[in-house]
Amino acid sequence: MSFKNSILKSVRHAAIFATVMMTSVAAFAHAHLESATPGINATVSGQPQAITLNFSADVMLMNVKLINAQGQAIPLTYQISNELKKSFQIPVSTLTTGKYTVQWSAMGKDGHNMNSDYSFSIQ
Structure with a gap:
């Protein structure tokens, strides 16, 4: 795996993690x-x-x-x-x-x- 592919994979994982965290926070924010x-x-x-x-x-x-x-x-x-x-x-x-x-x-x-x-x- 090239260095570029490794960085893209890390960015993709970070984006998925951020999306999951924001969704979880929104779910807990409901009254x-x-x-x-x-x-x-x-x-x-x-x-x-x-x-x-x-x-x-x-x-x-x-x-x-x-x-x-x-x-x-x-x-x-x-x-x-x-x-x-x-x-x-x-x-x-x-x-x-x-x-x-x-x-x-x-x-x-x-x-x-x-x-x-x-x-x-x-x-």
Whole structure:
């Protein structure tokens, strides 16, 4: 292998390494749900007044649904806003005992869409 080919090979490896590192950093930069109230997989004894979603960075909350154990959607009064923030509080109506699933979708400042869900139970 010639000296020129060796240098080109080294440059190519460095470019691949830099691309992988930048992609990894970008993946970790996306916002995620840090905590919620009621807590993720929590069992609470009383009626929650609201669902609070706390994100790791400012996001626009695009949608949030509350689903009971029978798969029925519980009406929420959340309306989409263009406001970017880390914490959202969504009032809830009276809930009975049982398991509930919170489904949410959000968009980060970078336009990255994310969605997930979590469950909690009321005794």
